[in-house]
Amino acid sequence: MRNPRRPRSDRARPPRPDRRAPEELAPPRPTSRRAANGVEWLPIPGWDLPWLWAGFSTRKGGVSRAYCAGNAPGELNLGFTEGDHRANVLRNRRLLAEAVTGNARTPILALRQFHSNLVVDATPSDALRPAPRRADGQITAGPGLLLAVETADCIPVLVADRRQRIVAAFHAGWRGAAKRIVETGVGRMRLLYGSRPRDLIAAIGPGASACCYAVGEELFSEFESQFSYAPDLFHEVFSSDPIKTKYPMLFLTQRAPGHSPLGPSLHADLVQANRRQLLDCGLSPRSIQIVGGCTQCQQDLFFSHRASHGHTGRMMAVIGIREAGKARSRRPELRLDSADSMASLNDAFAARFCSPAV
Numbered sequence: 001m002r003n004p005r006r007p008r009s010d011r012a013r014p015p016r017p018d019r020r021a022p023e024e025l026a027p028p029r030p031t032s033r034r035a036a037n038g039v040e041w042l043p044i045p046g047w048d049l050p051w052l053w054a055g056f057s058t059r060k061g062g063v064s065r066a067y068c069a070g071n072a073p074g075e076l077n078l079g080f081t082e083g084d085h086r087a088n089v090l091r092n093r094r095l096l097a098e099a100v101t102g103n104a105r106t107p108i109l110a111l112r113q114f115h116s117n118l119v120v121d122a123t124p125s126d127a128l129r130p131a132p133r134r135a136d137g138q139i140t141a142g143p144g145l146l147l148a149v150e151t152a153d154c155i156p157v158l159v160a161d162r163r164q165r166i167v168a169a170f171h172a173g174w175r176g177a178a179k180r181i182v183e184t185g186v187g188r189m190r191l192l193y194g195s196r197p198r199d200l201i202a203a204i205g206p207g208a209s210a211c212c213y214a215v216g217e218e219l220f221s222e223f224e225s226q227f228s229y230a231p232d233l234f235h236e237v238f239s240s241d242p243i244k245t246k247y248p249m250l251f252l253t254q255r256a257p258g259h260s261p262l263g264p265s266l267h268a269d270l271v272q273a274n275r276r277q278l279l280d281c282g283l284s285p286r287s288i289q290i291v292g293g294c295t296q297c298q299q300d301l302f303f304s305h306r307a308s309h310g311h312t313g314r315m316m317a318v319i320g321i322r323e324a325g326k327a328r329s330r331r332p333e334l335r336l337d338s339a340d341s342m343a344s345l346n347d348a349f350a351a352r353f354c355s356p357a358v
């Protein structure tokens with residue numbers, strides 16, 4: 001007969017995250033492509049579809065000098081952040097559009113992001129809006145524009161419907177993942193366009209990776225309350241630094257009182273969180289590309305809000321549908337002067353843009 005008053009320690013406990021060293025969790029450094037205009041961006045392996053534009057920016061290339069050393073070349077800040085000049089950001093956006101589409105005047109539709117699960121249906125006319133729409137995801141069937149989400153640690157997710165030529169971009173940090181923005185967004189693709197999961201491909205871009213993304217217990221509790229697989233998304237991470245292991249007293253002052261000098265700290269894996277949501281939407285594992293990269297420990301390649309204590313730029317994940325009849329440009333031309341003088345759609349669209357969520 002069961003003892004109803006058995007001590008608490010004997011009761012079945014929910015599974016805890018496994019224990020790992022940070023090196024085990026570090027993603028490989030992705031391979032970037034350098035465009036003729038100097039922009040380094042990440043194409044998506046296997047996504048060489050003739051009708052599709054897609055990729056993730058890095059911080060390399062561009063004309064911003066707000067977040068780099070004095071003698072460094074300019075950087076590709078794509079967000080209207082406090083520290084940067086608006087003209088630099090607009091020029092950087094045109095450089096990215098040119099690198100990805102071959103045309104600096106391809107409009108980039110950004111959003112006013114606020115860590116929600118709101119996903120909007122975008123059309124080419126949205127490029128003429130005086131201010132960006134307030135949302136964290138967007139879908140379009142309209143050709144000739146790039147949907148964008150901005151990040152600097154959060155996870156960007158791009159989705160394309162190969163059969164119907166529909167594209168979507170989602171901003172999925174921990175708040176967005178907890179609110180199931182990817183599941184919500186794919187659901188809207190199905191509702192609005194009849195997308196079938198077997199026709200969808202997805203790419204998960206660079207963000208703060210499990211090697212670095214330390215979080216509090218309350219985040220684990222929040223995920224555990226609504227995802228049965230939550231323990232798979234977290235790790236208890238110990239330092240495997242041999243110096244720290246041998247001389248722990250030297251590092252005592254680096255941790256808060258009451259904590260052991262060697263950890264553990266709880267780390268979240270937001271890439272896996274979003275991958276699980278894509279799988280739950282019915283995508284097959286092989287249709288999901290994880291581009292890799294960690295914004296926190298690969299700062300030469302990426303902007304990181306956490307690692308820079310908030311003083312940093314923004315990257316963009318972009319996806320779009322090539323206009324029918326327009327041949328793919330093999331060697332993008334650098335024609336910024338003419339693009340500048342035409343008061344591009346990007347400028348009009350960005351006229352009253354606010355500093356975005358990261």
Ligand SMILES: [Zn+2]
Nearest residue numbers: 211212294297
């Ligand atoms: Zn890292």
